Amino acid sequence: MIKTRFAPSPTGLVHLGNIRTALFNALLAYHNQGIFLLRIEDTDQERSEQRYVEQLMADLRWLGLDWQEGNIETGSGQGQYAPYAQSQRGDIYNHYYQQLEQSGLVYPCFCSPEELSISRKLQRSAGQAPRYTGTCSHLQADEVANKLAQGLKPTLRFRVPRGEVIQFDDVVRGLQKFQSDDIGDFIIRRADNTPAFFFCNAVDDALMQVTHVLRGEDHLTNTPRQLLILNALGLTAPQYGHISLIVGTDNTPLSKRHGSRSIQALAAEGWLPIAINNYLARLGHSGGRNELLPLTELAADFDIKRLGKTPAKYDEDQLLYWQQQAVLHSDEQTLADWLNDTRTLVPEAQYAEFVSAIRGNITFPKDAILWAQILFAQHFAETENWDYSDPAREQIQQAGSAFFQQAVNALETANGAWSELTKVLKKTTDKKGKALFMPLRAALTGQTHGPEMGRLLPLLGQQEASLRLQRAADMSG
Incomplete structure (x- = not known):
């Protein structure tokens, strides 16, 4: 039976390089129905700290990298070769x-x-x-x-x-x-x-x-x-x-100056574990399916013969790609847990619709918080605190007051439906395409990019949308 191991020294927080080593060893064991072992190499007593042991185990569990042998939390350890902390051997x-x-x-x-x-x-x-x-x-x-x-x-x-x-x-x-x-x-x-x-x-x-x-x-x-x-x-x-080692854009070992962070920091930033696993599984390992895969499927695709010999270059854009894929494909419960901080900002009755609407336009929880504030902080539409982006302000000024007065009337005729609103407004203003859609988005959301307006307008509600269109008319008058 194949048995692999991860044997870190608890002298600091684990980073992407450490975790990729753990991931490859875990995938090799999982692929062969073998054993993945955790051992703590803490013979450097001056630098080793228990808090780092606890954090690295939390990081492994967060990523789903479960070990079958070497549970050092129980003191004597789990497995016939205990203890699994070198300081006890x-x-x-x-x-x-x-x-x-x-x-x-x-x-x-x-x-x-x-x-x-x-x-x-x-x-x-x-x-x-x-x-x-x-x-x-x-x-x-x-x-x-x-x-x-x-x-x-x-x-x-x-x-x-x-x-x-x-x-x-x-x-x-x-x-x-x-x-x-x-x-x-x-x-x-x-x-x-x-x-x-x-x-x-x-x-x-x-x-x-x-x-x-x-x-x-x-x-x-x-x-x-x-x-x-x-x-x-x-x-x-x-x-x-x-x-192969992971290197930065300058071909030197990956470090903080290249954007490397600890797994603890990445979790705090809102990265999803499946995104990190999918990125690292392909960093120095070629071939296999190029789609978002759970650990079981990453293990099925893992082939030791496809591990690279040349340095693996860290690319945060690729990591972001897998993060976006993870958001798109996460189940509702995973997304709800991940976006927990938006719960107090979004009415419960509209929460599922809100998540569904913004899913394709967010990468981190902070992005969802922004859209929750845009859509549901209604008092902003009635004060000077409404946060329009500079491009949105420019679009509003270019469209002019008359356009937005027409939009207020069209909204009433359309009963708050986006397709009807744009259809009516196209006829009354003779505008189409970007000249029609962009000013409306800018006025209603304060942004020039984002989720489909057909899904956002029902979340705003007709009354709030009307207030925002009137405010745009006042701003551009």
């Missing part, structure tokens, strides 16, 4: 550290950060790739004991074998080869005794029987290190796939 890691120590595959390193920094600078200046030179790799037992007695706290380094080729079949990028001599001995336990990413990430994937790991291409060079660790411990490695 110290004894497990110590067991494997001891195994490596007994095999002579690791050694304590007392080099200070300053010494390591100087070594890297010297290597770079000599045109060499920076890697650990092995200063502490041959310390004798008495030398180690002496340094420990001095109170020095060592890291633990893994001995990388020399002259080997580490290769694996990346499910996205194909065969990958690395020379062990280019890697250098690397740290698997920090000086504060917390496990390094290379180590605990690899061990947990193996112990939790994760079969497939989709992650960003920035982790590609981590893979040979993790394969060395797992091979040394006799543990089974998952199949790794390294997906």
Whole structure:
């Protein structure tokens, strides 16, 4: 059975890049009726915060990305491989550290950060790739004991074998080869005794029987290190796939300056989860149906062979497109919940008709609030506070007072029906097309664009519409 995982570090809010990784792993699991696992990699105790754990779980649930294993809210966790928070797995890691120590595959390193920094600078200046030179790799037992007695706290380094080729079949990028001599001995336990990413990430994937790991291409060079660790411990490695990174218009990693926001912020702005899922599912994944799909159908269309190798460029216009599709295709209950803030502005008896009328012309709840205020804040028509857009004012001035006086009379004849109003007014003013429709829209809504007037006029009501037409006549007189 296929098992994938999402293993974030709770050091901040999750953004689109993190969530796309979670989405791809979830879709791969769902497509194969497998298991999607959630693990929290919180070994960085200084930066990890419980509030970020709670928020990322809320974000996943909001998007519908349910995990079948790793519910850390219950303390011990849900699943046979609990706990699923790395901060609670110290004894497990110590067991494997001891195994490596007994095999002579690791050694304590007392080099200070300053010494390591100087070594890297010297290597770079000599045109060499920076890697650990092995200063502490041959310390004798008495030398180690002496340094420990001095109170020095060592890291633990893994001995990388020399002259080997580490290769694996990346499910996205194909065969990958690395020379062990280019890697250098690397740290698997920090000086504060917390496990390094290379180590605990690899061990947990193996112990939790994760079969497939989709992650960003920035982790590609981590893979040979993790394969060395797992091979040394006799543990089974998952199949790794390294997906393209999301970049901005300048081809640099996606960031705030490109418009990237946290999922929490996107939810607060009024983005719909199905819109985000549909956009991200196609960002770096080609083919499939190009229509708005629920998660089940996105999973059915997901094909690991269609994951891209080149950077995926973030395009907010595309995200907006999927948002508009989501609004158009949402069921009535979803829309009602999404537009909850308009409830106090719209009479209950007209609410369903209102939502139906504006659905095709809104992208966010704030747009609906604007139309609710336009249609139902009737006192604005009787005061100087009515908010006409500049193009609407221009249309009203161009049409002139006589046009709107005729419109008031035509409205009465038409009994408030838009088709009859325009039919009568066309005859009495000899205007047609834009010259007929645009001034009427401007006078009745204060806007020059929006939902069909045939659906808005009944919501306004004949009395309010007449007041607004008379006001336009007064304004242009």
